[in-house]
Amino acid sequence: MTKKSCDDAITKIYGYLDGEISPMKRVMVRLHLRRCSGCGNAFSFERRLQIVIRQRCQEEVPASVMAKLREIVADEQNP
Template identity: 30%
Template sequence: MPDLDCREVLEEVYLYIDDECSEARRTVIKSHLNECSPCLAEYGIEQEVRAIVHRCCSGERAPDEVKDRLRRKLSAIEQVSEVFTEVAERER
């Protein structure tokens, strides 16, 4: 399995955190996180958010359609964030 770039890792970090990806994919993501400090920092934030949600929901599992909808919205937020980051970098 090829290495992942940062964008791919951050898109899949929820699957990794929730243990919803294959073991091979987990290995590749974990390897990337071990070597990439910006992604590791982002993962730390995501892990903290997941822990808070887990505590609040006390083990209840959201339906797949809710998870998919949340992933789409989070992906859209990430894309907007990337645009702002690119604009800010160009203005430097």
């Protein structure tokens, strides 16, 4: 996997989770996640996080908190 394809996938993951990207792009993201364990792990972390946030916080999550969480994910991608 090239760094570029991982960057693309990670960028699209947020759209994927938010349901903002086209079905075509969703397939591309899924294919990348299956082939790339680094991005696959980041994605499952994000998805778990979203489920937890939905279950525990009915209120909106502050942008600063989401930014911090995304930083943590980014750090895991680039140790």
